[in-house]
Amino acid sequence: MEKFNDLNTYVEKYGQKLIDFLPNLITAIVILLVGLWIIKAINRVVKKFFAKKDYDVTLENFAASLINWGLKILLFVLVITQLGVESASLVAIIGAAGLAIGLALQGSLANFAGGVLILLIKPFKVGDWISAQGVEGTVKEISIFNTRILTFGNQEAVVPNGKLSNDNIVNYTSQGVRREALTFGIGYDDNIKEAKEILLNLVNEQETVLRLEDKMPMIVVGGLGDSSVNLSLRYWAKNEDFWPLRWHILEEGKARLEAAGISIPFPQRDVHHYNLEKLQFAKKTE
Numbered sequence: 001m002e003k004f005n006d007l008n009t010y011v012e013k014y015g016q017k018l019i020d021f022l023p024n025l026i027t028a029i030v031i032l033l034v035g036l037w038i039i040k041a042i043n044r045v046v047k048k049f050f051a052k053k054d055y056d057v058t059l060e061n062f063a064a065s066l067i068n069w070g071l072k073i074l075l076f077v078l079v080i081t082q083l084g085v086e087s088a089s090l091v092a093i094i095g096a097a098g099l100a101i102g103l104a105l106q107g108s109l110a111n112f113a114g115g116v117l118i119l120l121i122k123p124f125k126v127g128d129w130i131s132a133q134g135v136e137g138t139v140k141e142i143s144i145f146n147t148r149i150l151t152f153g154n155q156e157a158v159v160p161n162g163k164l165s166n167d168n169i170v171n172y173t174s175q176g177v178r179r180e181a182l183t184f185g186i187g188y189d190d191n192i193k194e195a196k197e198i199l200l201n202l203v204n205e206q207e208t209v210l211r212l213e214d215k216m217p218m219i220v221v222g223g224l225g226d227s228s229v230n231l232s233l234r235y236w237a238k239n240e241d242f243w244p245l246r247w248h249i250l251e252e253g254k255a256r257l258e259a260a261g262i263s264i265p266f267p268q269r270d271v272h273h274y275n276l277e278k279l280q281f282a283k284k285t286e
Helices: 002-052 057-082 087-104 106-121 161-165 192-205 239-259 276-285
Strands: 129-132 135-142 146-151 156-160 177-186 218-224 229-238
Touching (some): 002 057, 057 135, 106 135, 146 161, 156 161, 177 192, 177 239
Antiparallel strands (some): 129 135, 135 146, 177 229
8 A cells, every 4th residue: 555655656746747848848849840841941942042053063062961960950959958958058968979979970070171171172073073092083972071973984982071181182174174195106117207297187187176375286206115116196175075085096096007007016025945955065065
């Protein structure tokens, strides 16, 4: 009987507290649901806003992610406050949690800082062809913590922003035009002047080759190899024309040199074979 009375006392005591706390709990749930709906609506408005403006795609993705996470953190604070947690206590909890999370997620914070640096300095943007961290390809997306690169083989590489912002990056397309230097090897007995004319005429026939004051096609002797005279054919082209032009000139250049009787040598090695028996006999007769 005494235990039954104690149970009733606990039920009455904590049941009343639950009843008193229920309005705050319901309000917090309503705030959470309404807040999530409002955040989704704001995200849609932000996307429509950026779609109408001619902003950099990198800035759009980064700003959208930052706004989304900022609103969710604010909603979390509102919900916790509604549940009865005092502001001072909440600040202390957030401070302690922030310190612990900061120590545990040093790499993620470095990636976040790297994303901010990439956004501000703009060493590359979405659509650029870059080479970094052993990966080469087209930048597909720049998010808060990492950058997604689509390689030539259509593989997607995810590279942390922290490493990208603190290492060398080669951006092949940032200038809009690229310079190529193709090497054609000819034999030492071939006519250098004739070979240069054939290759330079081939380049000048291509409409997509740029012909500006400081970007004219040219050909020079780039070096004397072990088995060939190396001609360096240099020209400029727009990014979208670069690869088709390169492939065409390589194939057509070889065909025209061969048609003109100019050889394209390859490394060769002379092997001398000696008859050991004759050498031994010759030594004995000396």
